[in-house]
Amino acid sequence: MTGLTDLGIAAIRKGVVDGEFSATEVATAFNAAVAEAQVALNAFIVTTPEKALEAAAKVDADRAAGKPLGTMAGVPIGMKDLFATHGVQTTAASKILEGFKPQYESTVSQKLWDAGAGMLGKLNLDQFAMGSSNETSAFGNVVSPWRRPNDTAPLAPGGSSGGSSTAVSARLAPAATGTDTGGSIRQPAAFTGISGIKPTYGRCSRWGVVAFASSLDQAGPMARDVTDCAIMLEAMAGFDPKDSTSLNLPVPEWTANLSGDMKGKKVGIPREYRLDGIDPDVAKTWDDGIAWLKDAGAEIVDISLPHTKYALPTYYIIAPAEASSNLARYDGVRYGLRDLPDGAGLQDMYAATRAAGFGPEVKRRIMIGTYVLSAGFYDAYYTQAQKVRALIARDFTEAFKLVDVILAPTAPSSAFALGEKSADPLEMYLNDVFSVPASLAGLPAMSVPAGLDRLGLPLGLQVIGKAFDEQGVLNASLALEQRAQFTARPAKWW
Ligand code: GLN
Numbered sequence: 001m002t003g004l005t006d007l008g009i010a011a012i013r014k015g016v017v018d019g020e021f022s023a024t025e026v027a028t029a030f031n032a033a034v035a036e037a038q039v040a041l042n043a044f045i046v047t048t049p050e051k052a053l054e055a056a057a058k059v060d061a062d063r064a065a066g067k068p069l070g071t072m073a074g075v076p077i078g079m080k081d082l083f084a085t086h087g088v089q090t091t092a093a094s095k096i097l098e099g100f101k102p103q104y105e106s107t108v109s110q111k112l113w114d115a116g117a118g119m120l121g122k123l124n125l126d127q128f129a130m131g132s133s134n135e136t137s138a139f140g141n142v143v144s145p146w147r148r149p150n151d152t153a154p155l156a157p158g159g160s161s162g163g164s165s166t167a168v169s170a171r172l173a174p175a176a177t178g179t180d181t182g183g184s185i186r187q188p189a190a191f192t193g194i195s196g197i198k199p200t201y202g203r204c205s206r207w208g209v210v211a212f213a214s215s216l217d218q219a220g221p222m223a224r225d226v227t228d229c230a231i232m233l234e235a236m237a238g239f240d241p242k243d244s245t246s247l248n249l250p251v252p253e254w255t256a257n258l259s260g261d262m263k264g265k266k267v268g269i270p271r272e273y274r275l276d277g278i279d280p281d282v283a284k285t286w287d288d289g290i291a292w293l294k295d296a297g298a299e300i301v302d303i304s305l306p307h308t309k310y311a312l313p314t315y316y317i318i319a320p321a322e323a324s325s326n327l328a329r330y331d332g333v334r335y336g337l338r339d340l341p342d343g344a345g346l347q348d349m350y351a352a353t354r355a356a357g358f359g360p361e362v363k364r365r366i367m368i369g370t371y372v373l374s375a376g377f378y379d380a381y382y383t384q385a386q387k388v389r390a391l392i393a394r395d396f397t398e399a400f401k402l403v404d405v406i407l408a409p410t411a412p413s414s415a416f417a418l419g420e421k422s423a424d425p426l427e428m429y430l431n432d433v434f435s436v437p438a439s440l441a442g443l444p445a446m447s448v449p450a451g452l453d454r455l456g457l458p459l460g461l462q463v464i465g466k467a468f469d470e471q472g473v474l475n476a477s478l479a480l481e482q483r484a485q486f487t488a489r490p491a492k493w494w
Pocket residue numbers: 129130131132159160179180181182183184185212319432
């Protein structure tokens with residue numbers, strides 16, 4: 001049985017349902033791929049081959065008994081280590097949570113298991129999902145399976161969902177969960193030549209997902225193509241009374257309604273995204289995307305999102321502010337690490353635990369967040385950022401009176417080398433320039449692979465949609481996918 005690890009969600013489920021291969025064979029093949037790549041790529045923090053096999057055995061038994069099979073039946077997936085998994089270490093890639101085994105399961109992961117998926121392991125990420133390269137993980141960075149030609153320099157897999165992007169692109173998993181606060185599904189998907197969608201804020205429950213910035217955090221699927229993303233998102237989404245910001249709406253039939261026909265649709269091209277000094281390959285890929293959507297029948301409309309230039313600074317005030325509050329709970333009392341120096345009091349324990357447990361980027365964000373929320377600076381920074389956030393959201397509302405979806409690049413460049421940007425946080429933050437506006441506005445946005453740049457590395461195109469219109473986003477993305485004909489994949493060196 002060869003080639004099982006080349007299959008995506010739809011093909012695996014179909015093969016299992018048709019009896020072409022068993023779910024156990026699929027899980028075994030992916031478990032082997034995971035084990036083989038672990039040292040070189042470091043995509044997983046823990047692997048759980050037994051969980052993948054256990055879920056597969058259940059699917060095989062259900063099939064033999066003639067029971068109905070779920071939409072993810074027989075599909076082993078990687079789970080970003082930001083989702084609490086019952087009895088399986090959940091760390092957010094931070095030392096402060098090392099050894100933490102939740103006594104509960106996140107809503108999203110539970111829904112995936114209920115749909116018949118199995119777990120290959122917990123995927124590495126930037127610590128507390130703060131980063132764009134995976135270098136802030138306390139468990140060592142993930143290495144992208146992609147390389148520049150004749151160059152063995154390790155490249156960033158994107159972040160924070162870099163374990164997810166690597167696992168899917170290196171064929172260690174047919175799909176993986178991601179979370180996106182300011183681009184962490186879309187940018188790693190773009191860096192590794194895969195697809196990923198961040199749904200409308202509130203579509204996927206945040207219950208049991210380690211919180212970074214609660215008004216922005218949203219889970220979504222990362223997979224090999226648009227159809228697989230639609231299938232997996234349907235399994236992940238849905239109202240959850242345990243999350244007060246969960247959308248109380250039925251989950252649409254995104255997969256059944258997929259169509260790459262863009263006739264009658266208007267696609268907005270935001271002029272503010274055409275930055276001075278934009279990478280020529282990124283600009284060309286964007287132009288290709290415009291031509292493809294035109295070819296699919298869409299009308300192209302020039303639009304303006306005037307507050308775009310304030311999105312990054314706004315994000316880097318609001319996200320750290322919320323993070324500083326969310327991360328206050330890690331105090332050495334309730335979770336994971338406890339550092340209690342001899343003779344120390346409670347305050348000393350808090351300080352020692354947090355000093356030892358949080359990495360430098362997390363500490364930077366806590367300090368920025370605490371500063372912008374402090375009595376003296378709250379109005380100058382936090383209140384101001386909230387106002388600008390409203391203006392950014394209003395830009396989109398106005399634009400969507402004219403167009404159905406917006407097309408933009410996902411990231412300003414292809415994957416950079418590990419170490420290239422880690423010394424300068426501002427340069428790293430600039431990587432999020434095209435992804436944070438949709439996050440601040442809570443809108444669905446997807447990245448699909450669109451081509452290779454001059455270095456032979458993948459570039460992604462981003463489709464941003466109206467709130468609740470994942471279907472429009474998926475359909476425009478499908479139209480792009482059908483025309484991009486992106487078949488490149490990393491040559492195996494691990
Ligand atoms: N790169 C962004 C950050 O560091 C986005 C992270 C995310 O979406 N989780 O905040």
